[in-house]
Amino acid sequence: MHLDRRSLVLLVILTLAWGINWPIMKLGVAHFPAMGFRLLCMAGGVLALGLALRLRGESLRMPPGQWPSVIKLAIPNMVIWHLLAICAVKMLSSGRAAILGYTMPIWAVVWGLVLFRERIGAAAWAGIACALAGTVLLLSGEIAALAGSPGGTLLMLGAAAGWGYxxxxxxxxxxxxxxxxxxxxxxxxxxxxxxxxxxxxxRGWRLPNAVEWSAIAYNAVVVFAFCHLVWFMLARRLPPVVSGLSMMFIPVVGVFSGMWMLGEQPHWQDYTAIVLMFAALASVLLAPLLRRWRDGPRAA
Structure with missing residues (x-):
């Protein structure tokens, strides 16, 4: 496991940028077709990312034989996640959608155990337990609302399972x-x-209003051109449990930014969940660093 300072800074920025996006998306799809909103966001993101890559001198040419791999990766990471998640956001509050969406690390662990026979250390299991407990706490005050939106709940869980895979x-x-x-x-x-x-x-297509255009611009530039690029870079460099659990703090940011932007009030479950999420992050990110520091003098 290797987490350098640059990766840690990118994880923090990614967490804040993606967490704040949940209430922004809710504002964007409140009175606008959900998939149409996502289509405009992604189209803008393709243009912004393509321009950024060209300015960096990178070629966008696809080498021979790479299309099958790209499509195989795009289906779970992009198609399933974005189609199901944006429809679920329309049905759920931004906080609930974020909480359910970022059960992704749990799904990643399940896929790893079932399909790839991964072995997971005690620290990672402790982190998963803390993250799961935090997620359950955040959901505990919303059981009645979730029961009233089974379609949105199932869509978001399906999106999280696809992203975990x-x-x-x-x-x-x-x-x-x-x-x-x-x-x-x-x-x-x-x-x-x-x-x-x-x-x-x-149905009901029209030109977006000022709020919707702002949400589209944020998603195009920040989410698609920056967050996706950073996420896939970290996903290829770090073990799935590390990169996954690092994302578990995003729903906490989503919940509290939703409270700030949409006027919701926090409960004791929210504060307790933050402590549990920090414990989850510490078990995966800090424990290996402390163990390496402790063993360093002995190795010397």
């Missing part, structure tokens, strides 16, 4: 494409699915 596949990917180019083409692969879903299932 995609995280495992990303770690095991043999593609030699640069992360930026891989992210760009996975977004391109996802666009036709969003367009088809919009044409088949949504």
């Amino acid at each position: 995609g995280t495992q596949m990303m770690k095991r990917s043999k593609t030699e494409l640069p992360v930026g180019v891989l992210t760009f083409w996975m977004l391109v692969v996802t666009l036709p699915f969003l367009l088809l879903g919009t044409l088949l299932f949504e």
Whole structure:
């Protein structure tokens, strides 16, 4: 396990940027077709990411034989996640959607155990237990609301399960494409699915208003052009449990930013969940560093 200072800083920025996006998405889809909103966000993200890569001097050319790998990675990481998650956000509050969506690390562990026979250390198990307890606490005050929105709940859990599987596949990917180019083409692969879903299932298209355009711009530049690029870079460099559990703090940011932006009030479960999420992060991120520091003098 290796987590340098740069990766840690990127994880913090990623957590804040993605967490704040949950209430932003809720504002964006409140009166606008959900898949249409995501389609505009992703189209803008493709343009922004493509421009950024070209300015860095990277080629967007796809080498021969790479399309099967790109499509295989795009289906769980992009298509399943974005199609199901944006529809669920329409049905659930931003906080509940974030909580359910970021059960992803638990799904990643389940896929690892069932499909890949991974062995997980005691510290990681402790982190998973803390993260799961925090998630249950955050959900405990919303049971009645979740029971009233079974479709949204199932859609978000399906999105999280797909993303968890995609995280495992990303770690095991043999593609030699640069992360930026891989992210760009996975977004391109996802666009036709969003367009088809919009044409088949949504009505009431119109031009977005100022709030919706702001949400689209934030998603295009920050979420798609930055967060996705950083996430897939870290997913390929770090073990799935580490990168997954690092994301478990995002729903906490989502819940509290939703309270700030949408006027919700915190409960004792929210504060206790924050402590549990910090414990989960410490068990995965800090424990190995402390163990390495402790064993260093002996090795010397």
